[in-house]
Amino acid sequence: MLISLKWLNDYIDLSDVSINKIEEKLTASGLEVEEIIDYKSKFxxxxxxxxxxxxxxxxxxxxxxxxxxxxxxxxxxxxxxxxxxxxxxxxxxxxxxxxxxxxxxxxxxxxxxxxxxxxxxxxxxxxxxxxxxxxxxxxxxxxxxxxxxxxLQLDDVSFEISITPNRADALSHIGVARDLAALFNKNIKLPEINYQPITKNITDFAKVIIENSSDCPRYSAILMKDVKIQESPKWLKDRLKTIGLRSINNIVDVTNYVMYEIGQPLHAFDLDNLSQRTIIIKNASENETFITLDSKSHKLKSNNLMIYDAEKPVAIAGIMGGENSEVTPNTKNILIESAFFNQSSIRKTAKQLGISTDASYRFERKTNPEVTIWAAKRAAQLIQQIAGGSILDGFLDVYPNPIEEKIVEVRFARIYKILGYSIEKNTIKDIFLKLGFVFLSDNNDFLKIKIPLSRPDIEREIDLIEEVARIYGFENIPEIVRINVTLNKKVDQTSLREKVRDIFVGLDLNEIITNSLLNKETAEKLGNPINLLNPQSSEMTHARPTLFAGMLQTISRNLKVKENNLKLYEIGHVFNQIKPEIVNFTDFQEIDSVLFAITGFSANGEWYQSKEKFDIYSLKGIAESLVQNIIPNKKIRFEYFTEANYHFEYGFILKIEQKEIGKGGKVKSDICKFFDVKQDVFAFETSINNLEMEAEERKFKTLLKFPKIQKDMAFIIEKSVTSEEVEKVIKKGSSNLLKNIKLFDIFEGEAIGKNMKSLAFQLDYYNEQRTLTEEEVDKEFWQAIEKVKTELKAELRGN
Amino acid sequence: MLDKIEQIVKNFNSEIETATQKDIFEEIRNKYFSRKGFIAELFDDFKQLPKDEKPKYGQLLNQTKNELNAIFEKHFGHYSSKNLESSFNLDLTLPPKIENLGTKHILNQTLLEIKDIFKGLGFSIYDGPELESDYYNFEALNFPEDHPARDMQDTFFVNKTFLLRTHTSPVQARLMQSTKPPIRALIPGKVYRNEAISAKSYCLFHQVEGLFIDKDVTFAELTGTLIYFTKQYFGENVKYRFRPSFFPFTEPSSEVDIWWQPKGKPGRWLEILGCGMVDPNVLEFNGIDSEDYSGYAFGLGIERMTMLKYGIDDIRIFFDNDKRFLKQF
Missing domain, CATH: 2.40.50.140 (Nucleic acid-binding proteins)
Structure with a gap:
């Protein structure tokens, strides 16, 4: 909202304060000055x-x-x-x-x-x-x-002020002046209302009936006769111009002027177009249509509060008047409306009809029911000055249940307890007085304060403490430089996530963060996503059921810029609907998922090595490193992944004991194609929860004291036999001297025979108590070989 | 005889594989290829063989000798042309053999830095769900029924009671309901706003929330703590101000601005975080006596902090995940 400096000076003398000081103080008290517009320098x-x-x-x-x-x-x-x-x-x-x-x-x-x-x-x-x-x-x-x-005498300065939703009182020049009075310890003076009315009984000319007094607690009005509609005088136009308003005619301009002066929205009706000169405030009929003064037609609902005359609707209450009763160049007699409407009623109607006006903006934030008559009189006085005519004596005012001012107590000790700084009692009292608060009782311990109705935001002790703090100035409350810390157990629920990131960094993977919102087609292709009621666009209608979509989109985007070799990971929440309707937290699943993917070449053609593509074994390597780092003492097992519906063409399940920790595989080519990814992608998926359940402390194992003996063996065996099976048989044929088996070579080729392969293993033998002899190891070694030969129809190679 | 040949070949292979010094190569040459070397010894053995076995082994021996020679020359040649010993023989302008480290996303690096600062002040780190209930996201935080934030315009709803959280503050309510004070918590996480994607805004961002509830927690402690944080993050000379603001769940409420002046551009105040004393309504609603206890809370956006620090002017780049961007940090 724009506030003019010249205008402020009508209510408070700021001649001894610099523009920058005003800006600084307003901002420091919560009325943030976003811009200063100095018209002189503008031109x-x-x-x-x-x-x-x-x-x-x-x-x-x-x-x-x-x-x-x-x-x-x-x-x-x-x-x-x-x-x-x-x-x-x-x-x-x-x-x-x-x-x-x-x-x-x-x-x-x-x-x-x-x-x-x-x-x-x-x-x-x-x-x-x-x-x-x-x-x-x-x-x-x-x-x-x-x-x-x-x-042009446009030598004013205006402040663009951003006003928080709680400060309805500051949406006017007098409201801002009141804060300035407290900030600079000055007094404010309101314009005097002083006019000669014609002594005719106003109630003989018009009447006001409130049918819905909960949405319209108060309706006041003043009548004027024989006004002359014309252009506004220059001073009025200039004032409006400096706050960014366009001049329309002298009557409308005055209603706007008074609104920006005191914060009370006003509306002027052409009295001769009000049937039976009657105002009735009641709800609209369902589906009734109404044309507002901007010539737009609106379809109303029965919860919309309206102003009617004896036969027809003439205004949408608190929002905009109607074309049928607006002030025109031919208007002679007017009714000036000054009312107090319920804030949520106005908000709902304005939102539903998609209209936002200066008036609705103020009513939505709650206006001051006390000032309706003052504002109407002030408008009448100004209209008379610039448009002539006469003002009827008295006013119409329907206010069946007057709203009472709140009474709030504030303890000095409490102010100290919250702020952590002792402000002098007299300073505190001055702040309240300048803000227009009235003390009902005032003693050494507390103040009992009557809060003016212009400040609906002040209801509790804490609200008064805030007033003290913001007017005293946050910058004047010294900060504490030494803090106390209670020696509680420290918790870090994000520590495992950080550890996973550390491991991925060590494994040369780059972290990505992708949008959690997906379009319907993508989301439904990959899981049971949760549908949003009010998406921003058709591209973001569902909460992601998996990290696969974001990963593949990222790969696709990188391929387009020729970043073809990628090792990426993401850690983030995914959402799956379990029950058809979400009523409880148990009706859906929210998991902190971990996904990494590799695609392209692992060795991208370097001078010291040839090109090599990522494959499922590269994936297994990263998966094993990740899991084994977090679960160091238990053995990892890999099993074939067989679920045909999942995103893998083929893959493996990584298990610790019987528990599945994660799964990995080659992403199905139709899924890749959907994301426009034309190269193989291998991905592994787990979750923070899965890892956390098994995560363990590292244990110290004593180092080997005696030398180990290493032996190699190689078999020619049918292709269908897995290396794991061979290892199992080797173990079966060995005692506990065998500590480790490592597959170190695989060979297939004509020389060996079709359907056959050669597997070579390195075996480590060790005894914790003594040095082993060649003889005893040889015995073990040949036993194992015999076992493999007989059980797996293998042939020993080489020897 | 056959065993002996195999043993010699095996030994030779393992020795030559590990040879990296000139002396060792010479030693191997002597050991195998000299007049008294193993190969010569094999030929001596050959002479002793019965006549009928000679043809079989003759060919094998010659072949073995040639093979070993070839292997030796290959390794030795490779060694002398490229490797070690004398740098005159090395081309050190060759690119190195690559060993890469991966990266953490820059937003998580910023978060790590922030967590680190607050961990030093004794804060614990907590987590919470992103798909929240209206109850924790709004009701428990003193948002009145018809507060504009509860409209569709700002919040992604799943239905009437569930939504994507608009701030990390619901975790405050969860903590207050489940833990006895003192509560000293830092809560990072994704939050969602129903906004169109542009250079300035995204439908989600990352927030860090802080909460401290204990006896005698004061506004002066809040400002002291946040000034410390601001200086830690932006440097000792940062110019800052506390500016009164409004949030439903704190009172008094404030925003912190820092003076921001990129090189060659006019300076301006930029908001970096919101904070305040926990509103007594929030304490009471969540089961904490507001006469005995008081608290402060603050929240800041990680994207914003990162953009300021690194001079990034388009928020979308964080979520594009272009490898060229990821690798910069």
Missing amino acids: NNIVVGFVESSEKHPDSDHLSICSVSDGNSIFNVICGASNVAKGQKVAFAKVGAIVPNGNFEIKKAKIRGVNSEGMLCSESELGLSENHSGIIIFDESAEIGKNIASH
Whole structure:
């Protein structure tokens, strides 16, 4: 909201305070100044110019070449406006000026071969109005060379203030002035209301009936006769202009002016268009249509609060008036409405109809029911000053259940306890008094305070403590530099996640974070996703059921920029619907999933090694490293993965004892294709929870004291026999001297025979108590070989 | 005889594989190929063989000799042309044999830095669900029924009672209900806002929330703690201000701005976090006596902190996961 400095000065004397100090204090008290608009500097280098001559441009039908004087020099200016002529006084933007509308800088230019050193501006180009029919032509009295801000008396400064939703009271100049009074310890003065009414009984002329008093607790109105609708005077237009409002006519302008003065929205009806001069506040009929004064038609619902006359709807209460009763150039008699509406009723209707106005904005945040009559009278007084007419004596006011002011107690000790700093009692009291609060009792321990209805945000002791803190200034409450820490057990629920990341970093994987929202097709292809009620777009309608989608999208995106060799991981929540409807936390599953994927070449053709593609064994290696690092003392087993419906063409399950920790495999090619990935992708999926359940501390194992003996054996065996099976048989044929078996070579080829392969193993023998002899190891070794030969129809190779 | 040949070949192979010094190569040459070497010895044995076995072994011996010679020359040649000993023989301009480290996403690196600062102040780290109930996300945090944040415009709803959490604050409520004070918690996580994706906003972001509840927790302690944090993260000379603001779950509420001036550009105040004293309504609703206890809470956006620190101006780059971006951090 824009607040004008000149306007503020009507209520509080700020002449001794700098603009920067005002900005600083407002921001420090919670009314954040986002921008200061200084009209003088906004129109820098734009001056009243005098057109010495004007001729047609030789190469253009519509351009003129003008000589323009700024009082000191003459400039050559090309102008496209048709109304330019010799002898005019014009708005001349010199080189270096920034034209407000469009925010562009004027530079020297050549236009169709002729030099131009400036621009003659229209009202629209200067942001003064929407009139762009031609350049501005000032009257004779304009002083050549004078800055146009001074000439137009636009020498105000306005503050763009961002107002938090709790501060309804600050949506007006008087509201802001009240904070400034407390901040600078000054007094505010309200304008005096003083007019001579005509002594006619107002109730003979009009009546107000509230049918829905919960949504309209108060409705006040004043009547005026014989007003003259016309353009507003310059002072009023200027005020509105500095706060960004357009002038409409003198009546509407005054209602806006008073709203920005005190915060009370007003509406002026043409009294002669109100049937039986009656106002009835009640709900709309379902599906009734109504045309607002911006000529738009609205279909109403029965919960919309409306203003009716004796026969028809005439306004959407608190939001916008109707075309059928608005003030027109022919209006003579008016009714000025000044009401208090229920905030949530206005919010619901405004939202439902998609209308937001200055009035609804204020009602939604709660206005002050106390000021309705003051505001109506203030408007009547101003209208009379500028539009003539007479004001009927008295006012209409229906207020069946007057709202009472809240009474709140605040303890000085509590202020200290919350803020951690002792502020003097008198300072605290001054702050409250300047904010307009009234003390009902005042003693050494606490204050009992009556809160004005302009401050609906203050209901509790803590609200008053906040007022003290923000007016005293957060920056004046010294921060504590020494803190106490209770020696509780420390918890870190994210520590395993961090450990997993550390392991992946060591394994040369890059972490990704992908969007958790997917489109329907993608999400449903990969799981039972959870549907959002109100998605932002059709691309993000479901919460992801798996990390696969984000991973494959990431791979696809990287392939497009020729990053073909990827090792990526993601840790993140995934969501699967379990029951058809989500009523409880048990109706869906939210898992902290871990997924990594590899694709492309592991060795990408280096001078010391040849190209090698990632495969399922690379995947197994990373999976094993990850799991074994977290679960160091238990043995990992791999089993074939057989679930045909899952995302793998083939794969494995990684188990610790009987428990599945994760699964990995080659991602199905139709899934890859769906994501436009045209190379093999291998992926492994587990979860933080799975890892956490088995995670264990490392145990120390004593180091070998005696030398181990290593033996190699190689078998020719049928291809269908797995290496795991051979290892099992070797173990069966050995005693506990055999400590480790490692497969170190596989060979297939013509020489061995079709359907056959050669597997070579390295065996480690060791005894904890003594050094082994070659003989006893040889005995063991040959026993194992015999076992494999007989049980697996294997043939010993080489020896 | 056959066994002996095999044994010699095996020994030779293992010795040559591990040879990396000139002396060792010479030693191997002597051991196998000299006049008294193993190969010569094999030929001596050959002479002793019965006549009928000679043809069989003659060919094998010659073949073995040639093979071993070839292997030796290959290894020795390789060694002398490329490797070690004298750097005059090395081309050290060759690229190295690659050993890479992976990366943590920059957002998680920022989070790690923030966690580290607060762990040093005795904070524990807690986690919570992203798919939350209206109860924890709003009701337990003093959001009135018709608060604008509870509208569809800001929040992704799954149905009337479930939604994607809009902040990490529901974990505050969960902690207050399950733990007795003192509670000193840092809560990181993903949060969601119903916003269109652009350079400035994304439908989700990462937040870190802090909560401290104990007897005698004061606003002055909140500001002290957050000033410490701001200086730790942005440097000792950072210019900051506390500016009163409004949140339903804290009172007094404040935002912290820092003065931000990228090189060659005009400076401005930028909001980096929101904070305040936990509203007594929130304490009471979640079962904590607000006369005995008080607390503070704060929340900050990790994307924003990261963008400021590294001069990133488009939030979408975090979620594009271009490898060229990932590898920069």
